[in-house]
Amino acid sequence: MHINILAGGPEELLPNLNEYTGEHEIWVGVDRGVYTLIKKNIIPRIAFGDFDSVSKDEIIVIEEHVKELKRFKPEKNETDMELALNWAIEQNPGLIRVFGATGGRLDHLLANVQLLVKPLMAANDVNIFLIDKQNILSLKGPGSYKIEERVDKKYISFVPLTLSVEGITLDGFKYPLKNRHISIGSTLCISNELISDYGTFSFSEGILLVIRSNDY
Structure with a gap:
């Protein structure tokens, strides 16, 4: 089992996500990334976010398509990505791929890179990769x-x-x-x-x- 997470980074930096839609692939949406997945005809099994980056019409579409929707208040200690990644690690997958987590805001990029340390700190051997059209990052x-x-x-x-x-x-x-x-x-x-x-x-x-x- 592989878990793929799509965050809300710039769509132009995404690789072809259809390459990661086999029967052993589970998709997770994060905030605006949920809507992006739905537009690409990829329905996430679960979604996380405060959804402050989507419109009222877009959240209606999300609610219609995603069965397990974890909604949070914007005022929280963890980012939406950290909440999604915590869930993914708990599933003990073979690997985790994270898309839409580079580009845009530098604070988000640096936070997402640091999140890769979670398995190392927990002595968990799952491999996590941050992937965009130009780069693959791992710790x-x-x-x-x-x-x-x-x-x-x-x-x-x-x-x-x-x-x-x-x-x-x-x-x-x-x-x-x-x-x-x-x-x-x-x-x-x-x-x-x-x-x-x-x-x-x-x-x-x-x-x-x-x-x-x-x-x-």
Whole structure:
């Protein structure tokens, strides 16, 4: 089972969502993302939001199509995205994809990136990916990982999300590293590339933001 979450980010940044509509895919709508899903003929199983970003006519459409609608007051401690992601993690899916969470407001973007740390803090091994037309973002804790080449996502960057990341090693990359220390604010691991079908990266301490990107 895979869970896909659509937030209310700019529609022009979305990839083709119909690629994620198989029988093992569950869709979750967040605020305006619920209406966007319905317009694309994808009916979410559950929706979360205060729905302050939709019109009265649009909320009527949402109520007509979504059976399980979790409505909240705008004055709350969590964002709509955090509420949806908490629910998704509790379902123990194989992975979680989040769309519509980049672009637009920078505070929302940074908050959504930080939400990726939730499984790491809870010792939950579910993988969460933030995906838009140009990027795929994920967070990794200490360990060793295999990463495969993607023609549509040529560039791979590793950004420290903690004060430091220790023992980072990159094999199979255009710019390899061996047991290096990188601090937050370092651009050492920006815009790398694989030189074969796959590569590996590993590190012993810290949290890494892994970004796979392509140019327009």
